[in-house]
Amino acid sequence: MALKLIEHGSPEYQQMLGLRSSVLRKPLGLEFDPVELEKENHDILIGAFEEEDMLGCCMLIEENPATLRLRQMAVYNEKQGKGIGRAMMSFAENLARDRGYKALNMHARKNAIGFYEKMGYQVASEEFTEVTIPHVVMEKKL
Numbered sequence: 001m002a003l004k005l006i007e008h009g010s011p012e013y014q015q016m017l018g019l020r021s022s023v024l025r026k027p028l029g030l031e032f033d034p035v036e037l038e039k040e041n042h043d044i045l046i047g048a049f050e051e052e053d054m055l056g057c058c059m060l061i062e063e064n065p066a067t068l069r070l071r072q073m074a075v076y077n078e079k080q081g082k083g084i085g086r087a088m089m090s091f092a093e094n095l096a097r098d099r100g101y102k103a104l105n106m107h108a109r110k111n112a113i114g115f116y117e118k119m120g121y122q123v124a125s126e127e128f129t130e131v132t133i134p135h136v137v138m139e140k141k142l
Contacts, residue, residue: 001055001084003091006045015054016047023074028132044068046092048075048084056084060092063105068096070106089119097142105139113138 006012017032025031044060056075060068070092075084096104107130108116113123116138125137
């Protein structure tokens with residue numbers, strides 16, 4: 001498995017949109033907003049690949065000069081449980097550290113809390129609803 005940065009608008013970015021749509025959006029009856037997608041050209045886009053096939057993806061957004069926020073973490077359902085998410089998280093954390101960030105946070109779906117806790121993240125908020133499902137803020141000092 002190879003982990004790499006993805007360029008906005010590239011063929012890999014199109015694969016990323018397909019993955020995010022099938023895993024994160026379509027099950028909730030949601031679609032992407034083109035305005036939202038255009039803003040992603042400033043974000044750090046990460047993909048996990050086997051050959052040319054994307055297995056998983058995530059993105060990092062600067063919240064402030066010390067903190068990045070993880071968004072849109074997705075691994076194809078049939079590929080889950082094989083260490084892809086864990087590898088992407090380690091890659092994202094190392095990238096954040098290398099760029100001088102001190103913390104990483106996210107809006108984690110309630111059903112993913114256990115995964116992030118195993119990666120050293122702590123719940124930092126009360127439960128709230130986002131994209132129709134329960135979430136919490138989770139964070140980790142880098």
